Amino acid sequence: MIETIELTKTYGKVRAVDGLSFSARPGRVTGFLGLNGSGKSTTLRMLLGLTRPTAGEALIDGKPFTELPQPLRRVGAVLEQGLSHPGQSGRAHLVSQAILAGAGKDRVDRLLELVGLADDAHRRTGDYSLGMRQRLAVATALLGEPDVLVFDEPANGLDPSGMAWLRDLLRDHADAGGTVLISSHLLAELAQLIDDVVIIADGRLREAMPLTELYGLATQRLRVQGADPSRLGQVFEGAGASVTAVEETLEVVGLEAREAGEIAFAEGIPLYELTVETPHLEQIFLDLAGAR
Amino acid sequence: MTALVRSQLYRMVTIRSSWLSIVLFAVLAASFGILEPYWWALFVGIGTFGISVLTVAQHYQHRTAALLYLAQPKRLPVLLALVLTTVGVTLIFAAVTGIPVYFEDDLSQKMYERTLLVVPIMAVFGAATAAIVRRSSWIFYGFGVWFVLIEGLAGQMRWPLPISSYLDAARGVGFGRLFFLGWAVVALAGAALALFRDLTSD
Numbered sequence: 001m002i003e004t005i006e007l008t009k010t011y012g013k014v015r016a017v018d019g020l021s022f023s024a025r026p027g028r029v030t031g032f033l034g035l036n037g038s039g040k041s042t043t044l045r046m047l048l049g050l051t052r053p054t055a056g057e058a059l060i061d062g063k064p065f066t067e068l069p070q071p072l073r074r075v076g077a078v079l080e081q082g083l084s085h086p087g088q089s090g091r092a093h094l095v096s097q098a099i100l101a102g103a104g105k106d107r108v109d110r111l112l113e114l115v116g117l118a119d120d121a122h123r124r125t126g127d128y129s130l131g132m133r134q135r136l137a138v139a140t141a142l143l144g145e146p147d148v149l150v151f152d153e154p155a156n157g158l159d160p161s162g163m164a165w166l167r168d169l170l171r172d173h174a175d176a177g178g179t180v181l182i183s184s185h186l187l188a189e190l191a192q193l194i195d196d197v198v199i200i201a202d203g204r205l206r207e208a209m210p211l212t213e214l215y216g217l218a219t220q221r222l223r224v225q226g227a228d229p230s231r232l233g234q235v236f237e238g239a240g241a242s243v244t245a246v247e248e249t250l251e252v253v254g255l256e257a258r259e260a261g262e263i264a265f266a267e268g269i270p271l272y273e274l275t276v277e278t279p280h281l282e283q284i285f286l287d288l289a290g291a292r
Numbered sequence: 293m294t295a296l297v298r299s300q301l302y303r304m305v306t307i308r309s310s311w312l313s314i315v316l317f318a319v320l321a322a323s324f325g326i327l328e329p330y331w332w333a334l335f336v337g338i339g340t341f342g343i344s345v346l347t348v349a350q351h352y353q354h355r356t357a358a359l360l361y362l363a364q365p366k367r368l369p370v371l372l373a374l375v376l377t378t379v380g381v382t383l384i385f386a387a388v389t390g391i392p393v394y395f396e397d398d399l400s401q402k403m404y405e406r407t408l409l410v411v412p413i414m415a416v417f418g419a420a421t422a423a424i425v426r427r428s429s430w431i432f433y434g435f436g437v438w439f440v441l442i443e444g445l446a447g448q449m450r451w452p453l454p455i456s457s458y459l460d461a462a463r464g465v466g467f468g469r470l471f472f473l474g475w476a477v478v479a480l481a482g483a484a485l486a487l488f489r490d491l492t493s494d
Contacts, residue, residue: 049365050358051490066365077362085307085354092306099299100363140359 001026002047002148002181006056009042009203016042018203019056024181024196026147029174031194031211032183033285039203040183044152047181048077060148072101076141078151082133083140086126090117090136093125094143101144111139116165130157138166149173151182155189167193191281199288206288215279222252222260225273235267236260249273296364296373297380304347304381314343314385321389329393329400333407333462336386337455340411341435343385344378344418349428358491367487371423375480378415386411403462410461410469413476417454420479424486 002024009017017039024030034040045051047058049065060068060075068074084093094108112118115135120128125136134157141149149170155163163186170193174180184190197214199206207214225248226232233243233250241254252260257276264271304310317339325332351357351374360370386408394404425431439455449456452471460468 050361071365072363079358083355083359085356087307087309096299096303100295
């Protein structure tokens with residue numbers, strides 16, 4: 001369980017994070033979303049004890065990270081774009097970290113296989129692609145077999161197969177009872193993975209809820225094309241809807257698809273398209289994060 | 293603590309630039325030792341300082357300090373582990389490169405023994421300085437300017453400043469070791485305070 005309580009960080013007069021409270025629960029994947037500079041990374045760094053909060057608390061299983069016994073056995077973290085010395089091989093990097101995590105070399109080799117770096121294990125990490133560095137960072141995070149995963153932009157540089165692999169990995173981790181908190185700007189990818197969403201803007205919480213609930217908040221919109229768009233628009237507005245015409249297509253808010261179809265039928269206007277636009281995370285996120 | 297030291301030693305062995313720079317300094321120090329024990333002491337001092345600074349500053353340069361703090365969130369044990377590692381490595385470095393000095397004559401043997409006593413202090417001084425400044429290039433440029441202008445030209449290597457004190461300690465002159473120990477303690481205290489600065493991502 002991850003929890004922040006009135007977490008605040010100020011740099012001079014700038015409040016990078018401002019009274020942020022949210023939680024990420026076991027068995028769930030929680031997406032942590034915000035525009036660049038919204039305070040995501042600062043929050044995650046406070047959670048991991050790398051940055052000191054000005055006020056408030058960030059807790060993992062009820063304790064600040066700095067008070068966790070054997071933290072690598074409790075929390076696995078991916079920060080930035082893979083931290084390693086560029087002159088060290090991927091395997092040597094993992095062995096260095098395995099010594100700290102109390103993990104054996106067999107675990108290192110298993111993880112290299114898991115993240116698909118076994119063939120490149122002896123190459124210098126400075127020669128790795130961004131995607132390979134991210135895979136190495138994920139392997140590093142998993143060394144101590146932790147329950148809690150905190151991943152900051154882990155999908156950066158991953159190709160589509162890498163993203164699918166990461167998605168499965170995190171989903172399996174949560175399904176096995178683990179807690180996953182992930183920040184990413186790849187919202188379409190994230191929408192396929194997360195159960196809960198936390199949206200921040202200017203360091204403040206905008207929304208924190210299950211993703212399905214967030215979708216429910218979004219206004220449903222219909223796309224309608226018919227034989228007489230102008231008349232169709234008028235009758236929809238007459239039924240209380242708000243209508244926006246985009247060339248031959250009408251965007252209709254305030255009617256169910258069934259109602260729109262019945263109205264068009266009653267008016268004798270043939271419909272060529274009647275689509276319920278599924279709300280997507282990117283639009284909702286932009287609406288919320290951009291709102292002042 | 294043991295895990296931190298083991299991990300750090302493994303890291304030094306597996307990063308080519310780390311052990312290559314140690315070998316390079318070792319060859320230089322040993323070569324100068326054959327010519328003149330005083331120069332050996334000087335190169336061992338500079339080498340110890342360089343190894344200690346690089347060992348600690350690399351973690352900030354490549355941001356792997358975050359990985360250390362994720363493993364051990366209490367930062368003082370991390371600093372102590374890094375200091376212990378540098379003390380161990382530089383002692384071996386000094387002991388091995390000074391073998392020609394040890395077998396030269398009685399005076400050289402004394403200098404060898406005194407240098408081995410003061411090398412750990414230099415390792416502490418270098419590691420602590422790196423923990424404060426965090427950037428090896430700044431330290432090396434600063435160190436060069438300081439050594440040449442302040443300690444060399446202005447102080448004529450007679451003022452009780454860090455490198456002059458180190459060399460006095462190696463030669464057994466006056467209170468060199470005591471003064472240098474004072475510098476190392478001051479640097480270590482500064483490092484202990486500086487440790488708690490936020491670890492930034494850039």
